[in-house]
Each structure stands twice: as structure tokens, then as C-alpha cells.
Amino acid sequence: MISTTPKGDRRYAILGTGALGGYYGACLQRVGLEVHFLLHRDYQHVREQGLVIESADGDFTLPVVNAYDDVAQMPACDVVIVALKTTQNHLLSDMLPPVVKDDGVVLVLQNGMGIEQEVAQLVGSKRVMGGLCFLCSNKVEPGHIHHLDYKQITLGEYLPDYQPGGLTQRMRQIADDFERASIPITLAEDLLLARWQKLVWNIPYNGLSVVLDATTNELMADNSTRSLVEQLMGEVLAGASATGRKISDRFIQTMLDYTEKMTPYRTSMKIDYDERRPLEVEAIVGNPLRVATAAGTDLPLISMLYRQLKFLDMQNRRFNTD
Missing domain, CATH: 3.40.50.720 (NAD(P)-binding Rossmann-like Domain)
Structure with a gap:
């Protein structure tokens, strides 16, 4: 103590x-x-x-x-x-x-x-x-x-x-x-619940900012990408539920509102990607995906995002070793 x-x-x-x-x-x-x-x-x-x-x-x-x-x-x-x-x-x-x-x-x-x-x-x-x-x-x-x-x-x-x-x-x-x-x-x-709640923001915005080469305001301004953000957030809630942590559907709207009010922001993962540094793919996307899968819950959009990020991360790492 x-x-x-x-x-x-x-x-x-x-x-x-x-x-x-x-x-x-x-x-x-x-x-x-x-x-x-x-x-x-x-x-x-x-x-x-x-x-x-x-x-x-x-x-x-x-x-x-x-x-x-x-x-x-x-x-x-x-x-x-x-x-x-x-x-x-x-x-x-x-x-x-x-x-x-x-x-x-x-x-x-x-x-x-x-x-x-x-x-x-x-x-x-x-x-x-x-x-x-x-x-x-x-x-x-x-x-x-x-x-x-x-x-x-x-x-x-x-x-x-x-x-x-x-x-x-x-x-x-x-x-x-x-x-x-x-x-x-x-x-x-409950730290695990708090971590799932943070992932409601981190998985869609960090991941999509890299895959789509976009800032937070750009993701929010387009109806298609905003809808994709919401769908990814819904899968995070499903992952949390699989581990016994219930997050209200209203939390998604709270995160969307936060982001709309936010100063236009280039996420930390996007900065790492642009600077050709290793991406935190495993901690932010891979680990929660594996936890949800082990609990018997399929998260198809997050699974696809994970594979896209792994590919882009490997491309960056190869660039740094050439």
C-alpha cells in the first residue's frame, strides 16, 4: 500500500x-x-x-x-x-x-x-x-x-x-x-468493464483512421464511415457481453457525441502508422478479439479490421528493415 x-x-x-x-x-x-x-x-x-x-x-x-x-x-x-x-x-x-x-x-x-x-x-x-x-x-x-x-x-x-x-x-x-x-x-x-468501454472508442477510431487514412472528424462527416464506426462499436459491446460485462447501447451515442465535439484529431495509431512505427494492433484489437472468440462470440467486422491492420503494420515493419 x-x-x-x-x-x-x-x-x-x-x-x-x-x-x-x-x-x-x-x-x-x-x-x-x-x-x-x-x-x-x-x-x-x-x-x-x-x-x-x-x-x-x-x-x-x-x-x-x-x-x-x-x-x-x-x-x-x-x-x-x-x-x-x-x-x-x-x-x-x-x-x-x-x-x-x-x-x-x-x-x-x-x-x-x-x-x-x-x-x-x-x-x-x-x-x-x-x-x-x-x-x-x-x-x-x-x-x-x-x-x-x-x-x-x-x-x-x-x-x-x-x-x-x-x-x-x-x-x-x-x-x-x-x-x-x-x-x-x-x-x-471493475477494471475489465472500464477497458471494454474504452475499446468502444479505440477499436473503431484507431483502426479506421489507419485503414481509411482519415482523422476523427473525417470519419464522422461521412455517413458510410460513421455507420461503420457504429457497427464496430456494437461488436465491442457484444465482446464485452461475452465476458460478462454489460455496456448499455446508449454508451455508443455518448462516444459518438464526444467525438463530434472533439477537436479534429489524428489518432495515436494513425500517427504511428504515418511515422512508420510499429502499431499497437495486438493490444487494442487482437487481444479483445481473441477474448471474445474464446468466449464463443464472433466479431466479423473487428476480425476483418484486425487482419487489415496486421497487413499494414507488416508493410511498415518491412519498410523499416529494407
């Missing part, structure tokens, strides 16, 4: 200082929390010049941050935020042990399904929490993050086999820190 740590004195580590980790970590540091950032390509730039946050809520700069390019140099922290792409999770076996305190927690802020299980194998299930971010943010230059819209996080405890974990003291403590940083937090008693 992290309950022995006085309010405001929790030490945070950010593994993956990109559009998501950099934004949330900067917000936490801005209100006085101790934050340590692991970086890769822009380590030297951030170490010398800090972080710049260009935000819909007001721009700010952190001229000095605790920046590292080696996890072994980081102090042990109360809360370790995993904000890497899931395609880099093979690195976590080396990253996590040195940086998470014995009584600390690993907060997994990644898209998709089944990620907490992987982390639990490394640090134990009692030290794992999941978070679902509804955030529109891009890293536009080294050390420069552009926050366009939304920023809320849903937190949930992880238990083996994704049994509902209820609401715990440490969830409330971490939520207090984020809310001090003006990040709205929802506490979820």
Missing part, C-alpha cells in the same frame, strides 16, 4: 515521456509533486531545456525536470506510470524492478486489453493498477507536447482474471494527486 506516504509527498516515475506520459507528468510536477521522467530520443533536449506544454487549458513550461535515459539512475518511486506504447512492453522486465518501491504501485496508462496481466507477472498483481485515458495529445517536437482536448482518466484496481477490485484507499490517494493537477478522475470498481 502507499497509504503511509503523506499527502502531496508521493514520488512519481513516468516511463515513456511522450504525448500521454509527458503531459500527465508535467501536470503533476506543475502542482508541486516530485516527478521523474524516463526519455529516449529527446533526453538531451529535455534535460537541458525542460518540457513545453501547449494546451487547450493554457500553455506552460517546466524549464527544469528530472530527466533520465537510464532507468537504473532513477530513484525508487511510489507510483510508476507506464506510458510506453504496448509495442515496447518487452522492455518492462528490465525497467520496472529498479524504479518501483516495495510498497509502490505500477499504474498502467496504456490502451488495449490484457496489459495488466503482463505487468503483474513482473511485479505481482497486488502492485498493479490500470488507467484508461481519454486524451487528445501529440508530441510535436522534442520536449514539446500539444494537448488538444479532453484529459480525464478512469482508474481501476487489477485483480487476477480481472475480477472487480472495488474502490481502494490508494486509488483515492492517486486520484487526489491527479485532481490537484486539474485532471478529472473517475474511479472504476
Whole structure:
């Protein structure tokens, strides 16, 4: 437990200082929390010049941050935020042990399904929490993050086999820190349900943005693609139901309304595709598809989308090896 740590004195580590980790970590540091950032390509730039946050809520700069390019140099922290792409999770076996305190927690802020299980194998299930971010943010230059819209996080405890974990003291403590940083937090008693709810948005918009070369507003503006989005969302609800998690049909309209109001957005998977980086196909589409299939539910549109994304991802990977 992290309950022995006085309010405001929790030490945070950010593994993956990109559009998501950099934004949330900067917000936490801005209100006085101790934050340590692991970086890769822009380590030297951030170490010398800090972080710049260009935000819909007001721009700010952190001229000095605790920046590292080696996890072994980081102090042990109360809360370790995993904000890497899931395609880099093979690195976590080396990253996590040195940086998470014995009584600390690993907060997994990644898209998709089944990620907490992987982390639990490394640090134990009692030290794992999941978070679902509804955030529109891009890293536009080294050390420069552009926050366009939304920023809320849903937190949930992880238990083996994704049994509902209820609401715990440490969830409330971490939520207090984020809310001090003006990040709205929802506490979820059932992490698996929360992950299926996030996939209602992630599967159609991330997937179709790559396959159809489109931004969110373009997908919403065309009747055919909007209808396809709704059909994919319906299949996500069917997948959730197969695992015993009921999501109301009204939730589809809620997600459509959110997206219509959203600043036109190039999804994270589309950015990765355009930059010829590996796509998070397995975590976001493959894992939930396999879970639903194992439960006896056929998801034909998601299955087709998965195969299309696998093909495009392989084409990108071949390009990078040529």
C-alpha cells in the first residue's frame, strides 16, 4: 500500500515521456509533486531545456525536470506510470524492478486489453493498477507536447482474471494527486468493464483512421464511415457481453457525441502508422478479439479490421528493415 506516504509527498516515475506520459507528468510536477521522467530520443533536449506544454487549458513550461535515459539512475518511486506504447512492453522486465518501491504501485496508462496481466507477472498483481485515458495529445517536437482536448482518466484496481477490485484507499490517494493537477478522475470498481468501454472508442477510431487514412472528424462527416464506426462499436459491446460485462447501447451515442465535439484529431495509431512505427494492433484489437472468440462470440467486422491492420503494420515493419 502507499497509504503511509503523506499527502502531496508521493514520488512519481513516468516511463515513456511522450504525448500521454509527458503531459500527465508535467501536470503533476506543475502542482508541486516530485516527478521523474524516463526519455529516449529527446533526453538531451529535455534535460537541458525542460518540457513545453501547449494546451487547450493554457500553455506552460517546466524549464527544469528530472530527466533520465537510464532507468537504473532513477530513484525508487511510489507510483510508476507506464506510458510506453504496448509495442515496447518487452522492455518492462528490465525497467520496472529498479524504479518501483516495495510498497509502490505500477499504474498502467496504456490502451488495449490484457496489459495488466503482463505487468503483474513482473511485479505481482497486488502492485498493479490500470488507467484508461481519454486524451487528445501529440508530441510535436522534442520536449514539446500539444494537448488538444479532453484529459480525464478512469482508474481501476487489477485483480487476477480481472475480477472487480472495488474502490481502494490508494486509488483515492492517486486520484487526489491527479485532481490537484486539474485532471478529472473517475474511479472504476471493475477494471475489465472500464477497458471494454474504452475499446468502444479505440477499436473503431484507431483502426479506421489507419485503414481509411482519415482523422476523427473525417470519419464522422461521412455517413458510410460513421455507420461503420457504429457497427464496430456494437461488436465491442457484444465482446464485452461475452465476458460478462454489460455496456448499455446508449454508451455508443455518448462516444459518438464526444467525438463530434472533439477537436479534429489524428489518432495515436494513425500517427504511428504515418511515422512508420510499429502499431499497437495486438493490444487494442487482437487481444479483445481473441477474448471474445474464446468466449464463443464472433466479431466479423473487428476480425476483418484486425487482419487489415496486421497487413499494414507488416508493410511498415518491412519498410523499416529494407
